């Protein structure tokens with residue numbers, strides 16, 4: 001079986017990025033959604049993304065932004081993937097697909113399989129993304145989608161194993177759970193998370 005896919009999100013500094021890459025992350029995320037303590041501008045993300053080897057996917061994270069804005073941030077920063085948390089429909093994914101980026105669809109809803117909107121990866125997240133609050137992924141009636149899907153929402157080094165045992169997710173995504181204070185990453189927690197997830 002292939003290794004678990006691990007994404008570390010909300011990176012804002014070079015040491016954060018270096019720690020995620022050194023820990024073995026498959027993807028790193030830069031938040032372009034406004035109003036988050038993790039929001040970075042496109043120029044900062046471009047500098048950070050330049051530190052990332054080609055084997056690690058760089059992802060821009062958006063919420064409720066137009067396709068034009070997503071496109072502009074993605075071009076200016078050079079990220080290779082875009083993660084959409086919003087009301088986007090299949091037509092929006094189709095419009096962005098033409099540019100060759102990896103598309104991640106984030107939702108708090110129930111989904112049967114990855115790819116329904118044309119996304120490459122599906123992200124099952126809490127209703128309030130980036131809050132660090134878990135949702136009820138451990139519920140008895142939880143049904144995992146088919147295909148490549150990432151579990152997100154309130155994960156941390158202490159609960160990621162349990163979450164994986166309960167859901168059999170294809171991958172995991174974390175932000176708050178690897179921070180020492182809101183919006184400030186901890187290289188030690190990043191390392192501990194990747195290790196725990198893959199243990």
Ligand SMILES: O=C(O)c1ccccc1N[C@@H]1O[C@H](COP(=O)(O)O)[C@@H](O)[C@H]1O
Nearest residue numbers: 009033036129130132153154174175176
């Ligand atoms: O991190 C944010 O502030 C954020 C803002 C807007 C959209 C998504 C955001 N983060 C995403 O939330 C999940 C998990 O977050 P957490 O671990 O519960 O803090 C992750 O996919 C981030 O990409």
